[in-house]
Amino acid sequence: MAEAPTHNTEDYLRMYRQMVRIRAFEDTANQLYLSAKMPGLTHMYSGQEAVAVGICAALTDDDRITSTHRGHGHCVAKGGDLKTMFCELLGKAEGYCRGKGGSMHIADQSHGNLGANAIVGGSMGIATGAALTAKLRETGHVAVCFFGDGATAQGLLYEVMNMAALWRLPVIYACENNGYSEYTRTEEIAAGSLTARAEAFGIEAHRVDGQDVLAVNALARDLVERARRGEGPFFVELETYRYHGHHVGDINRDYYRSKDEEAEWKRVRDPIVNFGTWLEAEGIVSADELVAIGEAVKDEAAQAVAHAEAAEYPPGSEVDMHVYKGVDHALAYI
Amino acid sequence: MSRETTLSKAVNEAIAEEMRRDPTVFLLGEDVAEAGTPFKVLSGLVEEFGTGRVIDTPISEPGFVGIAVGAAMTGTRPIVDLMFGDFLYLVMDQLCNQAAKSYYMSGGKLNVPMVLRTNMGATRRSAAQHSQSLQALVAHIPGLKVAMPSSAYEAKGLMKTAIRDDNPVVIFEDKLMYQDKAPVPEEEYLIPFGEAAIKREGGDITLIGTSSMVQVALKAAEALSAEGISAEVIDPRTLVPLDEETLVRSVKKTSRAIVIDEGHRNYGVTGEIAARLNERAFYHLDAPVLRFGAMDVPVPFSPALEDLTVPTPEAVAQAARTLCRGELIHAA
Numbered sequence: 001m002a003e004a005p006t007h008n009t010e011d012y013l014r015m016y017r018q019m020v021r022i023r024a025f026e027d028t029a030n031q032l033y034l035s036a037k038m039p040g041l042t043h044m045y046s047g048q049e050a051v052a053v054g055i056c057a058a059l060t061d062d063d064r065i066t067s068t069h070r071g072h073g074h075c076v077a078k079g080g081d082l083k084t085m086f087c088e089l090l091g092k093a094e095g096y097c098r099g100k101g102g103s104m105h106i107a108d109q110s111h112g113n114l115g116a117n118a119i120v121g122g123s124m125g126i127a128t129g130a131a132l133t134a135k136l137r138e139t140g141h142v143a144v145c146f147f148g149d150g151a152t153a154q155g156l157l158y159e160v161m162n163m164a165a166l167w168r169l170p171v172i173y174a175c176e177n178n179g180y181s182e183y184t185r186t187e188e189i190a191a192g193s194l195t196a197r198a199e200a201f202g203i204e205a206h207r208v209d210g211q212d213v214l215a216v217n218a219l220a221r222d223l224v225e226r227a228r229r230g231e232g233p234f235f236v237e238l239e240t241y242r243y244h245g246h247h248v249g250d251i252n253r254d255y256y257r258s259k260d261e262e263a264e265w266k267r268v269r270d271p272i273v274n275f276g277t278w279l280e281a282e283g284i285v286s287a288d289e290l291v292a293i294g295e296a297v298k299d300e301a302a303q304a305v306a307h308a309e310a311a312e313y314p315p316g317s318e319v320d321m322h323v324y325k326g327v328d329h330a331l332a333y334i
Numbered sequence: 335m336s337r338e339t340t341l342s343k344a345v346n347e348a349i350a351e352e353m354r355r356d357p358t359v360f361l362l363g364e365d366v367a368e369a370g371t372p373f374k375v376l377s378g379l380v381e382e383f384g385t386g387r388v389i390d391t392p393i394s395e396p397g398f399v400g401i402a403v404g405a406a407m408t409g410t411r412p413i414v415d416l417m418f419g420d421f422l423y424l425v426m427d428q429l430c431n432q433a434a435k436s437y438y439m440s441g442g443k444l445n446v447p448m449v450l451r452t453n454m455g456a457t458r459r460s461a462a463q464h465s466q467s468l469q470a471l472v473a474h475i476p477g478l479k480v481a482m483p484s485s486a487y488e489a490k491g492l493m494k495t496a497i498r499d500d501n502p503v504v505i506f507e508d509k510l511m512y513q514d515k516a517p518v519p520e521e522e523y524l525i526p527f528g529e530a531a532i533k534r535e536g537g538d539i540t541l542i543g544t545s546s547m548v549q550v551a552l553k554a555a556e557a558l559s560a561e562g563i564s565a566e567v568i569d570p571r572t573l574v575p576l577d578e579e580t581l582v583r584s585v586k587k588t589s590r591a592i593v594i595d596e597g598h599r600n601y602g603v604t605g606e607i608a609a610r611l612n613e614r615a616f617y618h619l620d621a622p623v624l625r626f627g628a629m630d631v632p633v634p635f636s637p638a639l640e641d642l643t644v645p646t647p648e649a650v651a652q653a654a655r656t657l658c659r660g661e662l663i664h665a666a
Contacts, residue, residue, distance in 0.1 A: 064408060098441030107440040114407055115440060119431055125400015126432065132401055133408040136360060136386065143404075156428075159397025166392075322442035323476050325500035330476065333528070334575050 009284055015057050015213055016279060017293055019049040019272045022073045024301040025082055026244075029072065029089060029103075033248040037309065039091055042103040044244035045073030050271035051176050051238045052077035054216025055144055058224045064112045064130040064143045066123035069104045070242070071116030074146055079111035082301055086308035093314040100314075100322065121147055121154030124173075128160040131171035131233070142227045143171045150181030152197065153189055161233070165201040170227040172220075173198065173235045176210065178242045183256050198235030210238030211269040214278070241265040335520040342375045342512040344486035345451070348493035349376070349413060351522065353383055356411060359497055360387040362398055363415025371415060373453075373512050395421050399428040399450065403502075406448040407436065411497060416452035419506060420466045425450075433502040434477030448503070449496045455508040455546055455596060456644050462632035465640075467596040469544070470603045472504045473573040479503040479527060480573040484548035486516040488571055491525030499527070508546040508596075528575035532584070536566035539590040539654050542581060542607060544570060547594040547626075553647035554654060563658050573603060581607065582614045589620040590657045594645050599627030621657040626650055 026046045032038040045052070048070075056065065056077035067074040075085060080096070088095030089103050096106050107115030114130060117123040127145030134141040151157065152175060164171050181189045195205035208219050216238060223234045243266065245253050253262075279285045323330035339347070353359045361379065363371070367390045370377030380388040391398040395416065402412040416422065422429070429450065437445045454467035473480045479501055483489035489507060496503040533548055534555050543551035548569045555565035566584050570576055585591045591611055593604040604625035611623050629643035655661070 066404075096441065097439060097443070100441045101439040105439040107444055109440070109443045114404070115436070115444060117432075119427055122427060122432060123404075125397060125402075125428055126404035126407060128397075129401040129404020129406070129412075130408045131404075133405045133410050136405070136410060137358070156396050156400060159392070159394035160401060162392055162394065163397055163401060167389075322438045322440075324479070325437055325442070325445040325447075334476070 011057070012279060012284055013293070015053050015217065016272070016275055016290070017297065018053045018057070018077055019213065019275065020294055020297045021082065021300070022049045022052065022076045023272060024297045025072055025076060025085065028086070028301045028305050030244065030248055032089065032305065038089055040102060041247050041249055042089065043070040043247045044242065045070050047243035047265065048176055048178060048210065048240045049073055050213035050216055050275070051174070051210045051240055052146070054213045055174055055220040057217050058220035059112070059142065059144065061111050062139070062141050063224070064114050064127070064141065066114045066127040066130070066143070066145050067106075067116040068123070068146055068148060068151070069116060069118050069120070070148070071104070071106060075106050075108055075113055075116070078108065078113045080106070080108050080113065082304035083307050086305045087311050090308050090311070091313060092308055092311040094311050098314050098318060098322070121151035121156050123147070124151070124154070124156050124160050128164050128169060128171050131164065131169035132167070134170050135167065140228050141170070142224050142232070144174055145171060146174050146176060148181070149175060149177040149179070149186045149190060149194065152194055153181070158197070161198060161201050161203060161235070164233040165203050168230060168232065170230070170232045172223055172227060173233065175235065175237045176240055177237055178240050180242070180246070180257065182246045183250070185256065194237045195235060203233050203235050205235040205237070207237045207239065210240030211271045211274065213271055213275050241269065336517040337520065338515040339486050339518040340513050340515050341483070341486040341489045341507065342373065344490035344518050345375050345493055345507065346377070346379065348490040349497070350379060350382065352494055352497040353379070353387065358410045359413065360389065360410060361413050361415060362389045362391060362402055364391055364393055364417050366390060366415045372417065373509060375512060376415070395424040396428050399425040400432065402448050403428055403433045403436070403446055406446040407444050411447050413449045413451060413497065416450055418464050419452045419454045419468050420463050422452065422468050422471060429472065429478070429502070430475045434475045437501065438477060445500050446502045447500045449493070449505060450502065451493070451505045451507065453509040454506045455510050456628060456633045457640055458510055459635065459637060459640065461635040465633035467506070467628060469506050469573060469595070470597045470601070473603060477502065478574065481505045481527065482545040482571065482573060483507060484543070484545050484569045484571070486514065486518050488525060488531070488569070490518055491523050492571065495524045495527055498524070506545060511546055525571065527572045528577050530568050530570045530577035530580040532566065532580070533569050534565065534567040536564035536588065538564045538588055538658050539566070539592065540581070540584045540588045541565050541567045541592050541594065541650065541654070542570065543567065543594040544573070544603065545596065547596055547645060550645055550647050550650060551594055554650040557647065557651045558654055561655070563654060565654060576607070576610070578610055578614065581611065585611050585615045586618040589618055592624045592626065592650060592653055592657070594626040594650060596628055596644065598630050599625055600630045602627050621660070624653050624657065626653070
């Protein structure tokens with residue numbers, strides 16, 4: 001954290017609080033899974049909080065993002081509500097998708113989140129299309145496409161980066177390189193450099209420490225403003241780390257990464273701890289205030305999950321709703 | 335007032351009219367602008383609407399279909415041109431996992447008002463990768479609507495409806511029919527989805543044909559009428575939604591039915607329609623519902639072989655005769 005304070009205190013605290021909210025959401029979701037209260041499974045974002053928060057803090061609600069199977073962090077960072085998210089994870093009617101999407105498909109249109117995606121790399125076209133809308137309709141909005149290092153192996157990325165560069169679309173390809181493509185080290189699945197892939201299309205590419213929320217945010221603010229001015233697209237590789245396995249059930253990971261490695265990232269490069277330390281050192285906030293934020297968020301998460309556990313499932317009559325817009329019940333239509 | 339217009343011109347008119355009407359409608363695909371597509375269906379549109387709304391893409395089908403999905407989600411109405419129906423296999427994830435499911439997975443928040451226009455139809459001597467009729471693939475996927483115009487009239491009316499629909503619609507045009515003419519009204523009209531057209535009335539047997547197979551059915555009906563067999567010909571016009579009522583009503587009247595579609599016969603459109611007729615009209619049937627489709631082989635190149643793979647009026651008429659005369663012979 002080399003940067004000197006440039007934001008007002010409120011902006012810093014918002015970023016800190018959002019990172020803590022993501023961590024609390026994930027810790028709670030993990031407990032839901034471990035106690036067999038959650039249907040299916042889920043992918044934890046813990047460890048990568050500075051990426052989603054640093055980037056989304058540079059966006060407005062009208063700017064669009066597309067998210068991934070590891071998408072809770074993006075949803076919270078873009079303005080998502082924990083209660084509505086937990087309801088979705090538990091398949092309840094009050095969830096963001098009325099329980100039809102679950103963890104891997106949370107979408108929050110009201111904050112510009114076009115949805116998580118269970119196909120690795122599946123949303124690259126969607127983000128690029130949102131940027132095409134922005135250009136065609138001259139809205140001045142920007143789209144951010146989140147994806148992992150594993151998704152750089154999908155051909156779709158190269159098709160859409162080519163078109164985004166040809167058409168100068170306001171899209172930022174944000175590659176969260178957490179070092180692992182599911183259960184395989186990134187260097188075993190990606191030849192050469194990730195940023196060079198974008199540079200081959202003439203796209204300006206950056207690498208940034210994805211554990212440093214201020215560095216991520218500074219870069220994001222700059223690129224977002226430049227994209228609004230028509231200088232896009234851009235590509236950013238964010239070096240980060242996931243604390244959990246590929247998914248919550250990936251417990252024994254020794255065969256692909258060591259416990260020492262995990263401990264080292266948590267000890268030295270935790271994005272929340274490091275940002276808290278910096279906030280304290282700069283005199284922006286006291287240790288007590290940071291503890292108070294943590295406690296308040298813990299309460300928020302506890303209340304949100306309690307609400308979700310008590311919430312109603314959607315009625316069976318909804319099973320064939322929302323198949324077609326303008327059609328109440330698809331089975332009576334097709 | 336109406337005039338004779340080619341199917342190609344009818345599609346072009348429909349798109350031009352909708353682009354004039356709604357500034358959010360735009361075209362996207364390979365060689366759609368100056369080239370106007372290899373079939374010249376879109377000729378002239380770039381001159382009127384410019385390269386900002388008639389957008390040439392690289393040869394990247396999954397990429398530009400995905401871009402259309404995202405554009406549609408965020409306030410535009412893209413019409414994607416997929417040069418050959420055979421390329422559907424390239425775009426399956428974007429069409430079937432993304433476009434088709436977005437509205438459902440988001441609980442009714444993110445709809446995708448997108449048209450994917452493509453083609454179908456064999457006997458153009460284009461071999462196995464440019465001749466397929468793959469409507470059954472997409473009709474199988476909940477969330478997609480599927481239209482199959484059988485003439486210039488249907489092509490225009492269905493295209494206009496598709497563009498205004500709030501959901502992803504796949505339209506299959508028969509690539510051998512682009513120069514076929516039909517009366518098309520001068521004034522504006524739309525054809526609602528889910529309304530079959532009775533193309534010829536009859537009382538002895540129902541011939542249900544899709545796209546160019548409507549012409550096959552009509553020719554078969556003409557031959558049969560000379561022999562005193564009265565065939566009713568019905569064009570469903572859309573596979574999803576399917577106007578089951580009109581089909582069932584007709585079959586209850588005639589007691590016999592043949593379904594004709596140019597997709598492969600096995601696991602296809604004709605099997606679905608036949609099954610629905612069996613479910614709803616079984617006790618009115620005097621004979622099994624028969625099916626005609628493309629032969630279940632990859633489409634061969636040689637004209638001597640390719641012509642053997644598609645349904646013909648003669649074959650349909652012959653099958654109708656056996657049904658109407660009670661001569662259906664079962665191999666025992």
